[in-house]
Amino acid sequence: MQQRIGHLVPSTSCGTERWMTQICSPLGVETAHPVARAALPEYLYGPALAPSQSAELTRAAYLLAHAGADAVVWNGSSADLHGAAHARAAARRIEETTGVRASTVTLGTLELLAHRGLTSVALVTPGSPQLVGRLADTFLGEGFKVTSTTALGLATPREAAELPVGQLRRMLREADPHDADCLVVTGTELPVAPVAALVERELGKPVFDGARVAVKTGLALLGLRLHAPQWGELFAQAHHEAACCAQ
Template sequence: MAHSASEAYTAQQRFIGVITPSGNTVVERITLGILRDVPEVSPHFSRTPVFGSTDPSPTAYAQEGFLAAAALLAHAKPEVLVWNGSKGAGIGFAHDAALAAAIEQQTGIPATTSILGLKTALALRGITRIAVVTPYSDAGQQGALDCLHTEGYDCIAEAHAGYSDNLSYASVPLPQIADMMRSVVAAKPQAIVTLCTNFPAAVLAAPMEVELGIPVFDTTALGVWAALHAIGADMRAAAPRWGSLFA
């Protein structure tokens, strides 16, 4: 681990490009936090318009903004580009695969997303029976549950905070998030999935795994994991603070 500012700077020899929703205050903070434990990787950020409570493109991605953000990040020549957003869990994973393919075609840089990371991480562990915890409204939660069911997951328990504005998702208190996680454990899921990349649940994953005895996979952390997995980075040092996803 580097100790001086110059050592920390010169250790960062691998770049990842991160696209985040414009109304998001969580992705950069979580990404920087996780990568403190992966000191050779430096994240670089760009934004695409996602904000407020109304989605002008509710059943698909408006790709123009994503491709513009990706084009700017491509100037820095990162090893991978990642969309750290969770919309694909409400509209279908195929949309994320198509978005990643479009970004890669435009930039020539491999691309992934937090939802593609979720799919991969669960498949690697043979997990299909999940509990879903989110900040969403009733309608938003039902849309996510319906989509996840279509994707082959058995959502046996859920809890949601009832928020509908993108910015407000970040304001859910950590004790409330922890209580929502506790509320779904009785159903005995294989894992808890905390869904929404402007929801600060990632900081609770490690301690709640210890308390509850099951994995907690957060979509914001999954965006970081997907990027690190894509470039073959050793992320095991992040596991004690950020959970078994990184082990």
Template sequence: MSLDSVIPASAAAAYAAQHQFIGVITPSGNTVVERITQGVLRDLPTVSPHFSRTPVFGSKDPSPDAYAYEGILAAAQLLTHARPDVLVWNGSKGAGIGFAHDVALASEIQAHTGITATTSILGLKIALAVRGITRIAVVTPYSDAGQKSALDCLAREGYDCVAEAHAGLSDNLSYACVPLDRIREMAHGVMLARPEAIVCLCTNFPAAVVAAPLEAELGVPVLDSTALGVWSALHVCGVDTSPAAPRWGSLFGLQP
């Protein structure tokens, strides 16, 4: 279907078309989540994103082995005032501390707000399961220690991490500054191990914008954690995400 036949021509028509709301909780030091979410939704004109933040910034995590529920639930509660159809935690911490933490977080958000909740990492789990993928390569902006935590966690979750590349950064804000050419270089490098998919972790890492061209070049799915949060929220709402696939990658053509 041509996007010209989907996207309203006037500002008034575009505004009127937005009748599905997604509430997005993002780390406070993040400059990527809003941009990626709004970028994807330009191709899905019935959906409007609404954002709230929770304290996550700098290079030290005061709660390294668990979620800081107070901030996340406060952010979720503010979003309930807009009555969104879904709430999504678009953060990737669960890939370092265990997927069960995201299951519990989504359940707690839903219990606290009465609104269905999901997370980026729950989206990752679903996307890999739908494709039957367990052999992955992992690309991140993380430090050595952060990367080891992610790889160890993913191994415990049953994934065979056959290759990895990381930028060596530790400050949350700096993750967004990794050049796109560097992300492409890391993705090409891990393909030497022939993974079934490349997983780009960190929702303040702009890998989503190069996922589609990388898939065309490399021939495997490139699953970005920020895009996964958007995708998971949209599917909870029953939105057809396929119009976003040409620009944002095969993930958006995937039906869970």
């Protein structure tokens, strides 16, 4: 029976859906439809879920539950802004609503880095320097070394999603400080997927972006592996990688 990964995305998202079906098609895994959107505030501080966040997560997760999702991944970067504890709280709330395993892009990224023994990261965000500073705090709080931060200063999700891939490829090369184990590109809007394999060959290190990590995390929640090196090193590993979920 075909399995479904439910992707819970921010209300402003206009990027991540482009890659879900393309990457998963060899496995016969589909995205649960409709993709549920949640209007969560980006600037709430602390690990706990505010009542408004909890209600919005419940509403959106309920849609995915009724669409038959077998696993759910929260794609928003708001969990990155508040740290891993906040991301775990969000995953638990989704699990309580849907009755299936859930995780977030934040938790998936942290688990992938830890599993592969990558300890130093170069952070890239489409947003502002203030935003990338808060994202760095999340990784520092989980014991990773942040060797550099790059804020591309793009004003809107659409601007990020429509960035020419050639220009993005150049930006990612310029963001590499050489002493980082990998590049972590936060958010799901930037079109990293089609150039990931090429950039990784050029830099000699893996690149993790939110959109592909969301797919990888969903597959791991279902216990599935995908060998598709055309989508980058993230889908070229033969070993099993568990997805981090609520703890």
